[in-house]
Amino acid sequence: HESDIGRTDPVTLTQWILTQQQIKAPNARGNLSILLNAICVACKYVEAAVRKAGLAGVLGLAGSGNVQGEDQKKLDVLANEVFINVLRRCGQCSVLVSEEIEEEIIIEGGGDYSVMFDPLDGSSNIDCGVSIGTIYGIFKKPAAEAASVKNVLRPGRELVAAGYCLYGSSCSMVISVGGPPTHFTLDPSLGEFVLTSNALHVPESGKIYSINEGNSILWDGPTSQFVRECKRPANGGAPKSLRYVGSMVADVHRTLLYGGVFMYPADEKAKSGKLRLLYEGNPMAFLVENGGGRAITGAGAVLDLQPRSIHERSPIFLGSKQDIDRIEAFYEAGH
Numbered sequence: 001h002e003s004d005i006g007r008t009d010p011v012t013l014t015q016w017i018l019t020q021q022q023i024k025a026p027n028a029r030g031n032l033s034i035l036l037n038a039i040c041v042a043c044k045y046v047e048a049a050v051r052k053a054g055l056a057g058v059l060g061l062a063g064s065g066n067v068q069g070e071d072q073k074k075l076d077v078l079a080n081e082v083f084i085n086v087l088r089r090c091g092q093c094s095v096l097v098s099e100e101i102e103e104e105i106i107i108e109g110g111g112d113y114s115v116m117f118d119p120l121d122g123s124s125n126i127d128c129g130v131s132i133g134t135i136y137g138i139f140k141k142p143a144a145e146a147a148s149v150k151n152v153l154r155p156g157r158e159l160v161a162a163g164y165c166l167y168g169s170s171c172s173m174v175i176s177v178g179g180p181p182t183h184f185t186l187d188p189s190l191g192e193f194v195l196t197s198n199a200l201h202v203p204e205s206g207k208i209y210s211i212n213e214g215n216s217i218l219w220d221g222p223t224s225q226f227v228r229e230c231k232r233p234a235n236g237g238a239p240k241s242l243r244y245v246g247s248m249v250a251d252v253h254r255t256l257l258y259g260g261v262f263m264y265p266a267d268e269k270a271k272s273g274k275l276r277l278l279y280e281g282n283p284m285a286f287l288v289e290n291g292g293g294r295a296i297t298g299a300g301a302v303l304d305l306q307p308r309s310i311h312e313r314s315p316i317f318l319g320s321k322q323d324i325d326r327i328e329a330f331y332e333a334g335h
């Protein structure tokens with residue numbers, strides 16, 4: 001029974017990854033399992049650093065010394081190095097794309113997988129203690145294809161796995177290897193992520209809308225129309241509440257659990273929106289769609305976009321199916 005999970009029936013992320021392999025790919029060599037466990041280790045290490053940030057003096061800018069006089073690394077620089085090192089060492093990756101690094105990293109003689117990640121998204125919120133997170137997506141390289149940026153310039157529809165780790169009031173890992181997203185919570189006394197929800201399902205509709213209202217004078221017609229309807233529903237129902245953390249992982253996690261809609265639209269200033277397709281939009285769209293929700297750009301599904309460059313941006317509206325259907329109707333009507 002779900003409520004017993006974690007108390008009398010502990011399932012760790014490590015066990016879950018191996019079980020998924022047995023279920024989905026009994027003859028597999030286990031390489032994806034090795035990769036996912038490497039990501040799990042990296043997230044636990046980053047979580048420990050984030051937790052200690054205030055004490056260990058790793059807040060603020062790179063270059064600030066600490067009590068030992070060591071040259072402190074800014075948390076997102078530290079997180080990036082942890083992910084690069086752990087992903088190299090696991091021997092399963094041939095291409096890495098990080099939000100922190102301009103060029104893709106090609107690992108000669110690497111494995112069959114490419115990982116695109118934002119090692120510490122929302123890092124502008126670190127110094128004031130607001131939740132931040134890691135986001136990752138994984139492609140499997142076609143066997144005959146050489147390791148190159150081509151392996152990652154593919155529609156998100158082709159992802160084999162994606163997930164995020166939320167460093168918040170508790171540490172949540174939400175991951176999908178194709179099925180509904182599964183939610184694990186870090187038990188610090190075990191040092192393990194323990195299963196908390198088997199299969200997240202995005203509620204069909206929600207009472208929350210999430211967008212940076214500070215940009216409202218820049219929005220296009222459809223976005224403005226939808227937000228106006230959130231405040232004054234056509235059916236005379238209760239208005240939606242606005243919740244906006246300004247940290248994508250926190251806003252998406254709430255949307256996955258509670259429903260509603262998270263939006264970062266294109267606007268007059270940001271012609272393609274602000275969020276990055278490969279390591280923010282696609283992984284989150286993969287999770288939300290696998291949870292029964294939707295993720296669109298205003299001109300089609302996020303997962304159907306054909307990327308042209310590794311840091312390209314895309315507008316994104318994601319969350320409850322009914323709410324996203326509504327936004328799509330406004331775009332189709334060309335309001």
Ligand code: P6P
Binds near residue numbers: 121123246247
């Ligand atoms: P704005 C954080 O900097 C981030 O990349 C996402 O985590 C977040 O959703 C977005 O930018 C917030 O952007 O323009 O509303 O501050």
